[in-house]
Amino acid sequence: MSEQQQKKKAGVFDIRFVIGGLLGAYGIILILLGLFNATEEELARGDGLNINLWGGIGMLVVAIAFAAWARLRPVVVPADPT
Template identity: 40%
Template sequence: MTQQQPQSPAKRSRRIHGAGAFDIRNVIGALLGIYGVVLLISYFLLSPGTDMTTGQAKDASYNLWTGLALALAAIVFFIWTKVDPIKIVEPAPGEAVQAQERA
């Protein structure tokens, strides 16, 4: 049987938390998602127009496929954030002062 060592007061006062909304993956995922939704909306609501050379209607499926790809990339970024969150360890107040004195 192993006994656990008592933790020092400095280790107990450390605070570990996640980056949350400030994680860059959340920002990138939100931007990609917004652009993807805008492209999907434009595919469904806007008329593609006509080609000036042939007089036929243009194919606007690039908005659909690009919008879907951006939305999928946004979902991947959000899942990545949930699966592997960034942990931030804040040192104890006394620890930070000691580290500055040594430098």
């Protein structure tokens, strides 16, 4: 077999996909809370800034960065460790 055929990628088992997925899920939850559940009391605590919305957007951006990083620079696992 050629050297290229013996190498496999970690795929979805790459820890960057797991971290990106969790950050993305939490980010979407925070975005939804910021859009549909922002009360005047919560906005006053954040000095008029919708913290849930901006925090969720930040988490979603980081999740996309993790997914892009894992996709562009995959971990290569040797097929036969011996």
